[in-house]
Amino acid sequence: METRQADVSIPLQSSGWGSAAPGPRADPPPRDYVLWSLLNVVLWCAVAGLGCLGFPPLVYSIKARDCKLLGDLEGARRHGSRARVANIICSVLVTLVLVVFIIIIIIIFMTTMLENP
Template sequence: MGAGGGPPTSGGSGFVSPALPLLGSRLVPTMKPLQGEVSIPLQPPERGATPAAGPAEQPRDYVVWSLFNVLLGYGLTYLGCLCFPALVYSIKARDCKVLGDLEGARLHGARAKLWNVVCSLLMVLIVVIIIIMIAVI
């Protein structure tokens, strides 16, 4: 603090540099915010709000179905490794949807759906074969 409780002064001249205030005996540069900062909203848009281009349907990502197939595939029929690509594609679809790439999310979501259908059918088929084998023996 300068004399009389005012702001710090450089030397005895009474001049205060607004860009470089004194801190003890060192000069400390002050940080000024940039004027053109970009703000990214962290909250999703309100539920009732529609985009200006029209209501676009959000693509599905099938993460729950993929996770169910992977866990059930490993637990029952050891087909979890075949169901793993569905989980990868569904996570990619969710990432694209979060980033706003709706076309990429649709593409990955369609691939995840295909892999999920194939894995589900294979698991049902194998479980039916196992039940038939147990009944015959």
């Protein structure tokens, strides 16, 4: 009498409540960073009246949103990444300008306090 070994398959992933069924992974939709761009425009307008320095990220953000709505996901990713880089640069610059402005105000205040005791 020959004994046959049963075919046993062991799943590599647990089939508990938190696991999802394996399947094709969809790439997340590209981001457009419109709110961050608007914040940069408002900050540049508030800091020195130089709102024009915040417009390039806003333009790239709007282009990314338009491409996403038209279905051009590659164009949306390209413009979205440009908007992200431009927003990072604008945010760093506006932070530096604010810090320098605060330091200058503190120096002026301290010198006037030392001259007029």
